[in-house]
Amino acid sequence: MDIFSDLVMGLSIAITPINMLYLLIGAMVGMVVGVIPGFGPSAGLAILLPVTFGMDPVGAIMMLAAIYYGSMYGGTITSILLNTPGESATVASTFDGYPLAKKGRAGPALVMQAVASFVGGTVGVLMITLLAPMFSQVSRSFGPPEYFLLACMGLLTLIVMIGSNWKLGVISALIGLALGTVGVDLETGQGRYTFGSAELIGGIYFIPIAIGLFGLGELFYAFYSGMHRVGAGSVVQYNKESRFWPTAHDFVSTRWTMVRGSLLGFVVGVIPGAGATIASLMAYSTERSLSKHPERFGTGEMAGLVAPETANNAASSGAMIPLLTLGIPGSASTAVLLAAFLMWGLRPGPLFMDQNPEMAWGLIASMYLGNMVLLLINIFAIPLFVQIIKVPYRILGPCIVVICALGTFTVHASFVELYLMFAAGIVGFFMRMYGFSPAALVLALVLGPLAEEALRQTMTISRGSFGIFLDRPASLWIIGVTIALIVLLPMMGKMGAKAAKAKNAGA
Amino acid sequence: MPQSTRPVFNRIGVDMRIVFLVALLGASIFYSYIAFYDLNFMTRSGRLGPGFFPRIVGAGMVIMTLWALADALRDRARVAAGGAPGADDAPLGGWRDLAILLGLAIGYAVLIRLFGGFISTVAYLGLALVLFNPGRLVMNAVVALVFPATVYVLFDRVLNANMPPALIDLPF
Incomplete structure (x- = not known):
């Protein structure tokens, strides 16, 4: 009953006209972010974070969260109509989404992806509602050793998921950790890597780096790969089809796919480092192996579209659990969300839900409403997003540079941060090009100071003995889970890769 | 992935x-x-x-x-030696357009410091659109003026956020 009354309280906060307006704006912006190829939720969140300055914290966080999960909805529109995923989490949606569109079923595919996203997102939020208080309760026994191990777990799982380029993933994480050491050492007061600059005393702020890496870096890469030269001529003309709505068979045949995709996606989403991309590929692969007609996958099978869509939306909800209850972001997008929380003086963690019930439950309640809003937007505003797809990248690109630059400046009115953002953009391009992981860098930059502080506190408690990590049951559990994830995650990744390979071979 | x-x-x-x-x-x-x-x-x-x-x-x-x-x-x-490249070798791409965009972005960073947010954005966008979207003068001019104006109104007026101040004040 406690959960129910908390949720009602959250609804009463979320449902005010101004918060609903922020939610609607967030959902629309998230859809737009998702629709723009090569422009993921991390970039969208980082760039738009400064726009929320001056807003009420609850409304701002609701809006940013809506951008985050809204982008999962939007990314699929291009997957279906253009055969180009709006972001990596919707790659699997191209496998059957585009063939469905080519078969003259773009309308039903668009509606079904919206419904699947809604189901995945709503099941995910339902699970958050039930599980977040429990996670919060468990994590209250955590001390510095556990926080250090959790930070390591987040980074290790992300690196393991990089696959054959794991060495470059480690380097990316180390660069992030190194950047995190810049500034005054809080324990001794000694400056580290400040080189006499007053602006670096407080450390390297995370937002310019995130905007540079994800916003500019991706944009530079898009220009390098010639995306600005491609027109929108290959967009499937869904409005000429005879039937826009799905059939009853579409719903009935995919009902269990939605359940499986939602549960699988949520579980994968909770694991730090795994994320929506792995969840969607795994769900596709699972559905294909469970299907009576696996040969139909890749040729326009509705279950092949519904499975990854439910999974990626459920995963984006699942990723909120470690963020809200442990204060540990599991992905670059949730790292930006963490930055947003910190900006408003809120520290997610074990006590967050108790100390800030309005914020925590307001956010959770807003996610229920957000998914409903997104379902409606997704179905009825498709023509609008098709128009956005048609805006050429050669016009959009230079405008994105402006948003990145001015967005960065508005945070602290700092030219040093503006130049850092441009530098991070150039580095981000090379990282993207040579297989490094900007996500690992950003995550390490956020988790680095936390990990260092926790490690130093741990060593003080244990008087320099690393044996403390093996003495505490909670630490042992985390070590065990980390080892299991390091072993299991590559296998899960291979499952997804196999599905993609099978699809490519069939194409 | x-x-x-x-x-x-x-x-x-x-x-x-x-x-x-x-x-x-x-x-x-x-x-x-x-x-x-x-x-x-x-x-x-x-x-x-x-x-x-x-x-x-x-x-x-x-x-x-x-x-x-x-x-x-x-x-x-x-x-x-003519062998296959590794998994993390870069694909062939367009260095020319990238170099132009990089040059424009760096130039924009310098312009912002000198002339502030609005003027530099109009100048940067105008030049970028002429180079990447040639032959559409009216459209480029409209985007180069309307977009910075919208961003200026959003940041400076609606959100009351910081816009980069100019080091050199222009007479207009």
Whole structure:
């Protein structure tokens, strides 16, 4: 009953006209972010974070969260109509989404992806509602050793998921950790890597780096790969089809796919480092192996579209659990969300839900409403997003540079941060090009100071003995889970890769 | 996520990877030098000092970058001998347009400092659109004026956020 009354309280906060307006704006912006190829939720969140300055914290966080999960909805529109995923989490949606569109079923595919996203997102939020208080309760026994191990777990799982380029993933994480050491050492007061600059005393702020890496870096890469030269001529003309709505068979045949995709996606989403991309590929692969007609996958099978869509939306909800209850972001997008929380003086963690019930439950309640809003937007505003797809990248690109630059400046009115953002953009391009992981860098930059502080506190408690990590049951559990994830995650990744390979071979 | 298939590769990409890794190695060595020589491993009271974490990170960076560099050099030798490139070699792309965009972005960063947010954005966008979207003068002019105006109104008026001030005030 406690959960129910908390949720009602959250609804009463979320449902005010101004918060609903922020939610609607967030959902629309998230859809737009998702629709723009090569422009993921991390970039969208980082760039738009400064726009929320001056807003009420609850409304701002609701809006940013809506951008985050809204982008999962939007990314699929291009997957279906253009055969180009709006972001990596919707790659699997191209496998059957585009063939469905080519078969003259773009309308039903668009509606079904919206419904699947809604189901995945709503099941995910339902699970958050039930599980977040429990996670919060468990994590209250955590001390510095556990926080250090959790930070390591987040980074290790992300690196393991990089696959054959794991060495470059480690380097990316180390660069992030190194950047995190810049500034005054809080324990001794000694400056580290400040080189006499007053602006670096407080450390390297995370937002310019995130905007540079994800916003500019991706944009530079898009220009390098010639995306600005491609027109929108290959967009499937869904409005000429005879039937826009799905059939009853579409719903009935995919009902269990939605359940499986939602549960699988949520579980994968909770694991730090795994994320929506792995969840969607795994769900596709699972559905294909469970299907009576696996040969139909890749040729326009509705279950092949519904499975990854439910999974990626459920995963984006699942990723909120470690963020809200442990204060540990599991992905670059949730790292930006963490930055947003910190900006408003809120520290997610074990006590967050108790100390800030309005914020925590307001956010959770807003996610229920957000998914409903997104379902409606997704179905009825498709023509609008098709128009956005048609805006050429050669016009959009230079405008994105402006948003990145001015967005960065508005945070602290700092030219040093503006130049850092441009530098991070150039580095981000090379990282993207040579297989490094900007996500690992950003995550390490956020988790680095936390990990260092926790490690130093741990060593003080244990008087320099690393044996403390093996003495505490909670630490042992985390070590065990980390080892299991390091072993299991590559296998899960291979499952997804196999599905993609099978699809490519069939194409 | 599975590795994307990269069918086309070029020699420049392989060489550029080596240049990037060498630059990274230089930065790692510099970072480690400061960690080992300027920052203390332990404090006077016997606790872990400000250099403890940077030393681990710096040493790790140097070792891992050296390893990646060795891989890149091996790839280079293989590509030079006509072999297939490695998974992390760069695909063939358009350096020209990228260089233009990079140049414009750097120029924009300088212009912002000199002329503030609005004027520099109009100038940058105007030039960028002329170069990337040639032959559509009216459309480019409209975008170059309307977009900065919208951003200015949003940031400066609606959100009351900081816009970059001009170092040089223009007479208009």
